[in-house]
Amino acid sequence: MNDIAVDVLIIGAGPSGCVASSYLKNNGISSKVVEKSKFPRFVIGESLLPRCMDHFEETGLLDCLMEQQFEIKAGARFLKDDIVCNFDFSKKHTPGWDYTWQVPRADFDHTLAKEIVKKGVDVSFGHEVTAVEFDENGHSTTTVKTEEGNEYKIRAKFIIDSSGYGRVLPRLLDLDKPSTLEANSAIYTHVKETERPEGVEGTLITFDVVKDEVWLWVIPFSNGNTSIGFVGPTEFIESFKGTNSEKLKEMLKISDYYYDRLKDLDFLFEPHIIKNYSKAVKQLYGKGYALTGNSAEFLDPVFSSGVTFATESGVKAAKLITKELNGEKVDWEQDYTGYIMKGVDVFRTYVSEWYTGNLQKIFFHRPENPVIKEQICAVLAGYVWDETNPFVKNHNRLVKTVAKVIDMENERAY
Ligand code: FAD
8 A cells, every 4th residue: 555644643433533533524634544443343332421412513423323313311320229319411500412322332433434434534444553653843654554464654744542442652652651540340241132121211321339339331222232231349340250251140140120131131242341441641642643532541431431531532632733733823731631631530530439439428318409419410411621510610529528418417317
């Protein structure tokens, strides 16, 4: 293959790479997407947040997704013991989308990828980035290997690294750093549900807290399949013996709520295990590149923030690159790192406080406080930049304080 020169090279055609390339295309910037896999391909991350609808709308990718009729996610249910905590996205502090979808990612990502190709973005599937070199201006020369084993080079003024767990630039530039979150792991598969419960019970996304630090996700799709997965401390997941199927079958017994519904269903594929999934990096950008999506930070699946951060950062990086290529000055530290980390830090608090138990105290405390609930609901919908929301602005302090008040109330009651 001949060598290529583009303004922007995008590594990976997941949601992050797709929104970035679509934004660039709409704004007249030349880009090329290089994707290692052939689509459709499986990836985990099936519960979306309303905030990401803004990104698909802004980049012109919403209509193709609407046509797919994915299962509507209008909120989320959390269960613990006999207590149910239902969040309804139409009752949230911040204005914005009040629904999103539960999606089999193979279909979802394929829809996005086909749409960017239709828009005229140059995408090469089955092509893997293997090496990148930068010159002193930040211009790069990237080596790409095709499925047939041929190599070619791409010269680019910018790279958006949207390679997810491929983590191409963090690996090549030594940008990884340990996550500050506890070491957690997950085991998951899909099942075909032949006899789903009638009505909303059959389609509701649920997080079943089976132990303080261990929870089961149940994510029904509109195609009749359901994603199920356990998340917990790595040593908990490792304490189960046998094949991955045997481990997951055994774990299902811990869920009083779901065991009967799920126990006899065949797994559609041997369950996958991802160990110690939280990832962090030393920096989100450098001269000539930006890291987006999972290639940058991944916290935890508990609040389904992964895809939304992937699209938030993909659109943001594409906007800043467009500005810079149009001769405007960009303050990457403030406008990219500062902005993205603001949202990441809010979610990091919620994830940490979920596993300390403080947030669970608030979710499962009765009676519920409707104002607090709407403010937390806005965070769970992904609107984590809205500083009119005290649970965003004072995230660090407020979750702890409210949990403490609940503790004091409980002490007084006994
Ligand atoms: P991806 O979707 O992973 O896409 C990256 C693409 O880059 C891939 O297609 C890959 O093939 C390609 N690539 C990799 N290396 C190379 C290379 N060298 N050259 C070319 N291409 C390359 N998020 C949610 O929003 N909701 C959830 O419910 C949720 N659940 C999760 C559960 C678990 C257990 C885990 C671990 C994560 C979960 N996530 C969830 C997170 C979610 O998986 C990611 O945040 C999301 O997929 C990130 O999107 P992306 O576009 O950054 O990367």
